[in-house]
Amino acid sequence: xSSNRLGMQTISFSKQPRLxxxxxxxxxxxxxxxxxxxxxxxxxxxxxxxxxxEKTERLMLELAxxxxxxxxxxxxxxxxxxxxxxxxxxxxxxxxxAGSLGxxxxxxxxxxxxxxxxxxxxxxxxxGDMAQQVLIGTASHYQTAERQFxxxxxxxxxxxxxxxxxxxxxxxxxxxxxxxxxxxxxxTFGTIVDKGLKxxxxxxxxxxxxxxxxxxxxxxxxxxxxxxxxxxxxxxxxSQGSKMLKILAERENMTGLDRFQDGGGLIYGPGQGGGxxxxxxxxxxxxxxxxxxxxxxxxxxxxxxxxATGALLSPLTVLQGETIPCIAHxxxxxx
Amino acid sequence: xxxKEYQKLVQENTPKPAVVKNMVWAFIIGGxxxxxGQGILQAALQLEDTKNEAAAVTLAAMxxxxxxxxxxxxxxxxxELAGAGAAVPITxxxxxxxxxxxxxxxxxxxxxxxxxxxxxxxxxxxxxVLAGFFVALLRALILGLF
Numbered sequence: 001x002s003s004n005r006l007g008m009q010t011i012s013f014s015k016q017p018r019l020x021x022x023x024x025x026x027x028x029x030x031x032x033x034x035x036x037x038x039x040x041x042x043x044x045x046x047x048x049x050x051x052x053x054e055k056t057e058r059l060m061l062e063l064a065x066x067x068x069x070x071x072x073x074x075x076x077x078x079x080x081x082x083x084x085x086x087x088x089x090x091x092x093x094x095x096x097x098a099g100s101l102g103x104x105x106x107x108x109x110x111x112x113x114x115x116x117x118x119x120x121x122x123x124x125x126x127x128g129d130m131a132q133q134v135l136i137g138t139a140s141h142y143q144t145a146e147r148q149f150x151x152x153x154x155x156x157x158x159x160x161x162x163x164x165x166x167x168x169x170x171x172x173x174x175x176x177x178x179x180x181x182x183x184x185x186x187x188t189f190g191t192i193v194d195k196g197l198k199x200x201x202x203x204x205x206x207x208x209x210x211x212x213x214x215x216x217x218x219x220x221x222x223x224x225x226x227x228x229x230x231x232x233x234x235x236x237x238x239s240q241g242s243k244m245l246k247i248l249a250e251r252e253n254m255t256g257l258d259r260f261q262d263g264g265g266l267i268y269g270p271g272q273g274g275g276x277x278x279x280x281x282x283x284x285x286x287x288x289x290x291x292x293x294x295x296x297x298x299x300x301x302x303x304x305x306x307x308a309t310g311a312l313l314s315p316l317t318v319l320q321g322e323t324i325p326c327i328a329h330x331x332x333x334x335x
Numbered sequence: 336x337x338x339k340e341y342q343k344l345v346q347e348n349t350p351k352p353a354v355v356k357n358m359v360w361a362f363i364i365g366g367x368x369x370x371x372g373q374g375i376l377q378a379a380l381q382l383e384d385t386k387n388e389a390a391a392v393t394l395a396a397m398x399x400x401x402x403x404x405x406x407x408x409x410x411x412x413x414x415e416l417a418g419a420g421a422a423v424p425i426t427x428x429x430x431x432x433x434x435x436x437x438x439x440x441x442x443x444x445x446x447x448x449x450x451x452x453x454x455x456x457x458x459x460x461x462x463x464v465l466a467g468f469f470v471a472l473l474r475a476l477i478l479g480l481f
Contacts, residue, residue: 052441152438154405155455156414156422156430158357161350196338197345205345209336243348248336 007221020181023067027168053143060170061139080131085114113310115285116329120187139170140280162202164279171285186332190214204241207309210326226256230301235284236264238277263287365420401426405433431455
């Protein structure tokens with residue numbers, strides 16, 4: 001094993017690539033939430049004049065990419081890879097957004113864990129001298145996700161307290177070797193964790209064991225404890241999944257559980273109708289590049305761990321009675 | 336942790352739905368929808384000659400109402416509170432068809448709306464017809480109509 005590996009699943013990046021340019025944009029509902037001021041851009045409406053929500057989702061991702069490139073005057077020719085994913089069938093939002101860029105495109109699917117998977121892969125490419133600058137992008141839209149995974153929007157459905165609300169938003173970031181921006185120092189890629197849960201209406205409970213497994217492996221691999229991080233941001237366990245994660249951690253006598261925060265659980269305020277909290281591939285992405293990045297920039301947090309979780313189910317597998325395979329990828333960001 | 340053990344843990348720690356509150360709201364709103372239907376029926380009886388004709392007018396009026404409330408984005412809000420109180424009356428049936436028709440319009444009138452507007456209501460129609468057939472068969476057997 002090469003010297004970049006720590007323990008079973010963790011990679012340490014001696015080059016410490018930085019997130020030197022990034023942009024987040026969210027829908028009006030997320031903008032009105034408690035973290036509205038942390039996002040770079042709040043959209044005036046959730047359609048942007050597009051005919052379908054799918055087209056809006058694509059436009060949102062393109063806008064996030066354009067702003068990210070413009071911010072540091074990076075042209076697509078300066079990028080060696082574009083890694084992106086979203087929630088739609090065949091990750092079409094990502095593919096369509098890549099069309100106009102002309103950058104080698106790696107499409108990935110990790111559901112709500114996509115963002116950390118993309119960042120981890122980007123850092124691996126840079127560490128291995130395969131790239132100097134890698135563009136990361138992801139987007140999700142409430143209306144496209146409802147259609148993809150659930151029911152028509154106007155259908156008479158009574159949501160339960162464990163249901164998630166997909167975040168309307170997009171985020172893009174460029175990873176590269178500059179002397180500013182949060183440093184990406186560690187990545188722990190998760191294994192599939194499946195505890196046999198089948199309720200697609202409670203993805204938080206299904207994903208919590210995956211988040212816990214990756215957290216535990218990360219701490220073991222790196223010889224750290226939770227207190228070594230100022231914030232451990234999970235996404236998107238929501239209120240129900242966060243509760244389950246705490247229970248799992250308490251059973252193993254872990255300390256420092258007050259460092260836990262959850263992107264999905266935080267993004268909506270009370271009375272915003274978010275159920276257990278936000279979800280969607282954009283959720284943990286906008287919370288990391290919006291909220292966490294501003295915490296790092298202002299010096300309120302020096303080291304943070306982001307654990308993005310994904311419930312890798314499909315409407316088909318749910319109907320066929322399959323269990324929900326879950327995953328969690330962790331990345332460490334430092335000031 | 337073994338899957339069984341975790342599943343038990345989840346079961347113990349999942350918030351219970353507010354059954355009593357949900358039932359009360361379903362009763363009130365479902366009742367209001369039915370009362371409205373009854374009111375329309377009474378009015379229709381004044382205008383129509385037979386009870387069957389009056390019932391047809393009532394159903395059409397309630398379906399129209401459910402469709403309008405769905406199209407204006409209100410019915411799903413009502414259902415969030417009323418649950419089955421909004422789903423069971425015929426306004427709810429109208430909602431399932433209208434909601435699907437609106438949702439799939441993006442893929443065009445033929446292959447979108449046309450092909451998929453019964454995606455939610457379909458099972459109700461299929462099993463409604465099936466149940467109707469067996470009930471009619473039973474009735475015929477009992478009354479000796481064969």
